[in-house]
Amino acid sequence: MPASPFAAPRPVAPKRSAVRSLLRLWPYLRPVRGRFLAAALVAVVASCLSLVIPLVLKWMVDGPVADRDPDGVWWGAFAVLGLGVAEALLFGLRRWLVARPSTRVEAALRADLYRRLQRLPVAFHDRWASGQLLSRGTTDLSLLRMFLVFPLTFLFVNGVTVLAGFVVLLAQDWSLGLVLLLPVVPLVVGCSLFETRYSKAARRAQDQVGDLTTLVEESVLGIRVVKGFGRHRSQERAFRVLAERLRGTELHKARLLAGIWAFITTVPELAIGAALVLGTVQVADGTLSAGTLVAFLSTALALRWPVESIGFLLAMSQEAATATERYFEVMDQAEEVADRVPAAAAPGRGAPGGVVFEDVTFRYPDAPEDSPPVLRGVDLRIRPGETLALVGATGSGKTTLTALVPRLYELTSGRVLLDGEDIAEMPRERLRSLVAVAFEEPTLFSASVRENVLMGAGPGAGDAELRRALEVAQAGFVADLPQGAATEVGEQGLSLSGGQRQRLALARAVVGRPRFLVLDDPLSALDVHTEALVEAALREVLRDTTALVVAHRPSTVLLADRVALLSEGRIAAVGTHQELLRTSAEYAWLMSGAEDGKR
Numbered sequence: 001m002p003a004s005p006f007a008a009p010r011p012v013a014p015k016r017s018a019v020r021s022l023l024r025l026w027p028y029l030r031p032v033r034g035r036f037l038a039a040a041l042v043a044v045v046a047s048c049l050s051l052v053i054p055l056v057l058k059w060m061v062d063g064p065v066a067d068r069d070p071d072g073v074w075w076g077a078f079a080v081l082g083l084g085v086a087e088a089l090l091f092g093l094r095r096w097l098v099a100r101p102s103t104r105v106e107a108a109l110r111a112d113l114y115r116r117l118q119r120l121p122v123a124f125h126d127r128w129a130s131g132q133l134l135s136r137g138t139t140d141l142s143l144l145r146m147f148l149v150f151p152l153t154f155l156f157v158n159g160v161t162v163l164a165g166f167v168v169l170l171a172q173d174w175s176l177g178l179v180l181l182l183p184v185v186p187l188v189v190g191c192s193l194f195e196t197r198y199s200k201a202a203r204r205a206q207d208q209v210g211d212l213t214t215l216v217e218e219s220v221l222g223i224r225v226v227k228g229f230g231r232h233r234s235q236e237r238a239f240r241v242l243a244e245r246l247r248g249t250e251l252h253k254a255r256l257l258a259g260i261w262a263f264i265t266t267v268p269e270l271a272i273g274a275a276l277v278l279g280t281v282q283v284a285d286g287t288l289s290a291g292t293l294v295a296f297l298s299t300a301l302a303l304r305w306p307v308e309s310i311g312f313l314l315a316m317s318q319e320a321a322t323a324t325e326r327y328f329e330v331m332d333q334a335e336e337v338a339d340r341v342p343a344a345a346a347p348g349r350g351a352p353g354g355v356v357f358e359d360v361t362f363r364y365p366d367a368p369e370d371s372p373p374v375l376r377g378v379d380l381r382i383r384p385g386e387t388l389a390l391v392g393a394t395g396s397g398k399t400t401l402t403a404l405v406p407r408l409y410e411l412t413s414g415r416v417l418l419d420g421e422d423i424a425e426m427p428r429e430r431l432r433s434l435v436a437v438a439f440e441e442p443t444l445f446s447a448s449v450r451e452n453v454l455m456g457a458g459p460g461a462g463d464a465e466l467r468r469a470l471e472v473a474q475a476g477f478v479a480d481l482p483q484g485a486a487t488e489v490g491e492q493g494l495s496l497s498g499g500q501r502q503r504l505a506l507a508r509a510v511v512g513r514p515r516f517l518v519l520d521d522p523l524s525a526l527d528v529h530t531e532a533l534v535e536a537a538l539r540e541v542l543r544d545t546t547a548l549v550v551a552h553r554p555s556t557v558l559l560a561d562r563v564a565l566l567s568e569g570r571i572a573a574v575g576t577h578q579e580l581l582r583t584s585a586e587y588a589w590l591m592s593g594a595e596d597g598k599r
């Protein structure tokens, strides 16, 4: 189970600059770079057109207006209108150009994240809170798309526009131009201070969204427990605490943004004011034409938006950089250990068949270094075609041992052999086609009964296999469902009882007639009569397969040919049920407890 959101581990990423973080998106941008470049060029042209308007104004003021020529004024007005329309159309074209590639990049990032999540080891999922993963796949990727649509283009476009604007300003009057250049130094310093502080706040906010998502998800999934124990108030309180914390961070971000916005707006305004006073004095002295002053000030005003927008473009870029960091924290996690190339000698030649655990030691990857291993020196053999029941006190390591067979976790040391082949040297796909599992907690997906069950079979399986599997699991209730086996079940579908879900999970495990079957207490939710019926049918299946069955009660143990007693991570005894009852006090105690406690 993932840790609670309050204890969710915060992966510590090496601190990169925003640019370096964002550069990691390049492999995704490469295929669509042409479109983004075209969009940026279109936007540069559109933005620079706005700088031509002041020059037309200058021509109008110094020409037709001074000469009192109405025709000339009309031509000027038409030119300004034409430039405005062209600018608007070009910005529209830019938006159209980036729509497809930005959604394509987002979709590719999301698909890769999902693929990676499927391939990451179970140990990773044990460690990470699901809300943190969900928020990376949703909120963070939306932030990245927004970045591709706006800041990516406009930081470049506005930069070029400001540069071009300053060339125009300096060309018109270099002394006034220099006055407007004065704020550059404080602006650069202010922006860099803002970036550092905003990046920390952005990271905090995005992590807090993840925590909040985890809490909501756990409350929804665990709604019965929440209601059953009357915990809705404490859950609400926990939610309010997290929501308030997030709100605080968002307010902090808003304050930072407001500060930089005010700074970025005020400083250039002061410079424009100073230039206006200086320019007016020059016009009065006759050293500057009125048209030049009008053009100068219109250009300066046209540059206001490209400069002012830098604040929020930087903020969005910072959020995108944080989202990229969070995205790659998951993508950088090592996938399951690669399948080893088998040793030159044919694996397992001469080795005994069935399932063999050879000196298996296992410690969970996230367990503290000095903690004792969960399994220690386990030596166990299940003969071909045999069913072995695994019995042990709670927490003795039964589920852990069963999880090692389909390689849900990698062994710390030792070997597990299936019909003589080391599972570490088997391609996982083949291993998992040989081994079928049913866990105590039966998970059904949002799909029909048929799809849920046939998930456990090969591609050619059909109705005959489905019928047989449902029969083995005594899942006759399926026929009474509204659409029979086509009825949707799982989270989005019809609610089934615990026992019904367990029987469908069992049907899924047996439908593919696996060579090896691993069942973790598969009948725990069934009533005594249904259990007896399932066991009778299951015996037929077990005859043709090698099986490891975790058992808590004698009735399940009786399905097995032999029993292994697991005690504190070690195999303490192996024998038939009767033998162990006679020779092992612990076993006798466990079985009597099971009898008393469960029946």
Ligand SMILES: Nc1ncnc2c1ncn2[C@@H]1O[C@H](COP(=O)(O)OP(=O)(O)OP(=O)(O)O)[C@@H](O)[C@H]1O
Residues within 6 Å of the ligand: 001, 126, 364, 366, 367, 374, 392, 393, 394, 395, 396, 397, 398, 399, 400, 401
């Ligand atoms: N993902 C995990 N990370 C770290 N430790 C774990 C993890 N899962 C289980 N453990 C620890 O491993 C030990 C054995 O757990 P396991 O679930 O295998 O016991 P079990 O015998 O199946 O118990 P039960 O009969 O209650 O199902 C326990 O001490 C448990 O706390």
